[in-house]
Amino acid sequence: MLVRFWGTRGSLPVAAKANAVRNKIAAALVAASGRTFADEGAAREFLESELDFAAAHTYGGATSCVEVDVGQGPFIVCDMGSGLRELGLDSLRRCTQEGHAREWHFFLSHLHWDHIMGFPFFVPAFVPGSKIVIHSGHADAEEALRRQQEEISFPVPFDYLRAEIEFRTLEPGREYEIGAVTVSLIEQHHSHSSYGFRFRDAAGKVAIYSTDSEHKIDRMEGEADVVAFFADADLVVCDTMYSLADSVSMKEDWGHSSNIVAVDLCHEARARRLALFHHEPTYSDADIARMHHETIRYEELTRGAVALEVLCAYDGLCVEV
Amino acid sequence: MSGSTLGWTTESRGGARIVAPAGRVDEATATEFTERLREAAAAGGGTLVLDLAGIAYMSSRGLRALTLAQRKGSEAGTTIVLARPNPTMREILAISRYDMVFKVAETIEDALA
Ligand SMILES: [Zn+2]
């Protein structure tokens, strides 16, 4: 199983601006300290091996879109954030070059704008012969997608799309065989509700997609359900937008979780890897890197019998599960 | 991380109350910790010093219990001050940013000041 991150930012797409790029280049030149490089490959090798991730890269700024690739069956895609535009083009390339079936199955955490805004730019939807199935825990998913393509918001109406598009409402507590995966879902605490998804492939590998999920401070007993849902997962993609202090004070009821709670839930569930996700849009690359390092440290400090590897998702990351 | 129980001692000093739990605050002990701390916060008023010297570490359950107790305390006019965190607890308070929402003191005397 491969998990590809096409969009990892929360709430609003962002982009690194001119001064951010300039400052990274200036810092890299200082770090090189007069060294010379035979070619760009040698320079890239230096950046990879001697600078930390945020100094030489960016986490990216597209909103939530994650692909679960099990090597067979239709494309499996979690959410339709702005990262979906690029996935649409890349998946069409795979159809042409690798003979992949022209069938896409979406799993929507919920219908907030940052999780559906990529769909009007999803090129396969415009192509006759494409088959698109949109799975959601929400019965009003179709209404949300149609509404964002009404004339007041977008020039191309939903009915103009040439793909065969179907909506399916899924229920928590059941297991569904869809394409080459077994899928189940759990309802999460978020405005208008959100759903987490559990994907298991034929080899038994498990990936969880759990974003826009608040773990309420006065309902900590209810977290046993979440722990059971995450149980023994090989990878858990988790909403870690805020610090714990923010999530229980100023930003309480904003519907998001923290890095600390994500580690605790994964520890309890004996999960193997956690991917920090739905990054706060006001965070710079350095802020996200700091949050990542702090989360690794918290995991070490509170680790029980089983170590949890903490990854930080970025646009373009591909994780082999 | 299971089967553990918490030690718990209470003392009064200079008009303030000092509670000193001992052990690890994790999934196994969080409910007990939450209940005892909420009770202490609801009773009385004034300063309630939570002496962390006997606490090995605290997961988010314990940290969130601090927030629940603080809410209970603010109804009763109690202010919770954290004192004597070990290096691990100090790091956890910093990573969670709880050191920005609670006063954290190095000594009991500083907590009472
Ligand atoms: Zn979101």
Ligand SMILES: [Zn+2]
């Ligand atoms: Zn949302």
